[in-house]
Amino acid sequence: MANSFLSIEKLTQRYPDGKGGEFTVFENASFGIEKGEFVCILGHSGCGKSTIMNILAGLSEPTEGVVKMDGFAISGPSLDRGVVFQNYSLLPWLTALKNVTFGVAARFPDWTKKKVEDHSIAFLDKVGLSGDAIHRKPSQLSGGMRQRVSIARAFANEPKLLLLDEPFGALDALTRGTIQEELLKVWSGTDQTVFMITHDIDEAILLADRILLMTNGPLARVAESVEITIPRPRLRTDIVEHPNYYAIRNHLVQFLGKRSAELAGQVSAEGETHSPETVRIDKTEHAGDAQPLLQAVKT
Numbered sequence: 175m176a177n178s179f180l181s182i183e184k185l186t187q188r189y190p191d192g193k194g195g196e197f198t199v200f201e202n203a204s205f206g207i208e209k210g211e212f213v214c215i216l217g218h219s220g221c222g223k224s225t226i227m228n229i230l231a232g233l234s235e236p237t238e239g240v241v242k243m244d245g246f247a248i249s250g251p252s253l254d255r256g257v258v259f260q261n262y263s264l265l266p267w268l269t270a271l272k273n274v275t276f277g278v279a280a281r282f283p284d285w286t287k288k289k290v291e292d293h294s295i296a297f298l299d300k301v302g303l304s305g306d307a308i309h310r311k312p313s314q315l316s317g318g319m320r321q322r323v324s325i326a327r328a329f330a331n332e333p334k335l336l337l338l339d340e341p342f343g344a345l346d347a348l349t350r351g352t353i354q355e356e357l358l359k360v361w362s363g364t365d366q367t368v369f370m371i372t373h374d375i376d377e378a379i380l381l382a383d384r385i386l387l388m389t390n391g392p393l394a395r396v397a398e399s400v401e402i403t404i405p406r407p408r409l410r411t412d413i414v415e416h417p418n419y420y421a422i423r424n425h426l427v428q429f430l431g432k433r434s435a436e437l438a439g440q441v442s443a444e445g446e447t448h449s450p451e452t453v454r455i456d457k458t459e460h461a462g463d464a465q466p467l468l469q470a471v472k473t
């Protein structure tokens with residue numbers, strides 16, 4: 175894990191409790207993410223998902239612990255790490271295209287104006303935006319179109335790590351479904367690593383290689399790492415037919431409905447590290463007859 179592309183080592187976050195003391199959001203959390211992986215994190219409100227994401231983005235410092243990317247400790251924001259929030263955060267005075275070229279030109283200062291523009295147009299096209307729409311300002315676009323611009327902008331900058339904080343939270347279900355598939359399309363052609371917060375179990379199964387499950391806070395922990403044993407490319411309409419789909423889904427629902435509370439609030443022993451347990455659920459014939467339906471292996 176310490177050799178992973180992204181290595182989260184003994185991360186602890188405490189905040190003042192407003193009564194002169196402090197409370198611990200999570201303690202000694204340790205996990206790794208490999209290059210090119212798409213990892214989603216699921217957990218109840220307040221368990222510390224956004225706190226972890228802000229630390230990975232370099233927007234805030236943990237109370238203790240370190241995050242390393244490519245072996246180097248993260249400190250402060252960097253163009254190597256792109257963030258997409260739920261509220262789009264586009265520059266309102268620029269067109270959709272200019273919102274993308276703005277970042278690309280900063281990231282690749284040696285490129286000609288034409289190269290920057292062609293590259294940006296190609297990424298907008300991948301998320302289904304072309305023609306007139308790319309010359310409109312954010313206020314003239316729908317919520318779904320704005321979020322497409324945010325995603326195109328983040329991928330066009332080619333950061334090593336993309337952090338997505340509930341990017342589809344504000345969208346209606348139909349738009350959400352289309353953009354999820356566009357996101358997969360734009361990601362699958364790259365070796366970019368994605369870490370995404372979502373509250374939507376089906377979205378996480380569709381998108382992720384692995385889902386990290388957090389117990390409830392305070393004193394939350396990343397308890398499990400559930401492998402999504404459904405081959406890619408995945409389509410929303412097809413994956414529900416896969417023999418592993420409902421087995422994985424039920425496991426996630428059980429965790430969030432029950433075990434996230436049962437496992438919550440455990441104080442660590444001095445110096446203890448909390449690494450998630452790997453959970454692999456495979457009901458396909460390739461899994462082998464002798465294999466149990468659910469394997470839980472400590473990493």
Ligand SMILES: Nc1ncnc2c1ncn2[C@@H]1O[C@H](COP(=O)(O)OP(=O)(O)OP(=O)(O)O)[C@@H](O)[C@H]1O
Pocket residue numbers: 189190199217218219220221222223224225226391
């Ligand atoms: N700057 C801060 N000062 C004090 N407490 C904070 C601060 N930021 C977050 N918290 C607290 O830390 C805990 C974790 O917050 P965080 O936003 O990371 O949770 P979350 O899992 O992302 O929740 P949600 O799913 O609702 O977005 C919460 O109890 C929150 O109130």
